[in-house]
Amino acid sequence: MPRNRQDVDRDVKVAEIRRTAVSILRDGGPTALSHSAVAKRLGLARTAIYWYFPTKDDLFVAALADVYAHDLGTPPDDDRVMPRLRWALERLTALQPLTHALHERAKHSQAAADLEAGFLEAMTSRLRTLLALRVEPDQLDLVTATIVVFIEGLLVQPRSAQERQELLQFLVAELTHEPADPV
Incomplete structure (x- = not known):
């Protein structure tokens, strides 16, 4: 019973x-x-x-929030941009089916929309902090948004891990004017 x-x-x-x-x-x-x-x-x-x-959305959002916290909560202890972005990109790639489901549910569920917005805000804030010492202050928001949009695009295209890494490396090197790290 x-x-x-x-x-x-x-x-x-x-x-x-x-x-x-x-x-x-x-x-x-x-x-x-x-x-x-x-x-x-x-x-x-x-x-x-x-x-x-x-x-069901309340249950899904609670579970997915826990997945995000576990899988993305502890980035590498490295203040360099590319190692942190590589780490995040591969984890986000693995989570893409769940993130896509969240995006679809956000169209009809306030709980899902709130989690989606909070997740994007948290990821953007982390990236902005990481880039702050490498990008001119007047360009920081634009560079941050460009990288976020670029990563979102990489997540929906069928590309190998190597291709994703190379494309991201190129973009970041161009936007931050830092030499490329080996992929």
């Missing part, structure tokens, strides 16, 4: 549901994630999951 929510502290239960949702999301993608799938793995009634995450 499924356990009821009164037996467990709310924060503990939310964390357990989120961990399970992340696992399902990683294993099967957005289509595999549902209230029923989470409930089944946890041995709970499906309605118990709705208590904490009223919609």
Whole structure:
């Protein structure tokens, strides 16, 4: 018989549901994630999951926020632009199916739109900080936006890792006037 929510502290239960949702999301993608799938793995009634995450989008956004935090939360301890961008590009490439699903859901879900906007803002802020010492202040916003748009384009084109790295290296070297790092 499924356990009821009164037996467990709310924060503990939310964390357990989120961990399970992340696992399902990683294993099967957005289509595999549902209230029923989470409930089944946890041995709970499906309605118990709705208590904490009223919609599928709420569940998806919570799980994806955790994936982003885990996969992108700790960049390399290197203040050079290209090693950090290479690291981010390859992780973003691996996350592209989930990010694409977020983009599609953001058209109809405020929770998804908020996560998408927050994610873009956080990534842009990190990049801006990384570039601040290498780009003239009056060009910083333009260079940052150019690199963001360029990376977004790389993520949707079918290119090899080597091609992505070479193209990114060329762009960054041109925009920052720094010599190219070996790829």
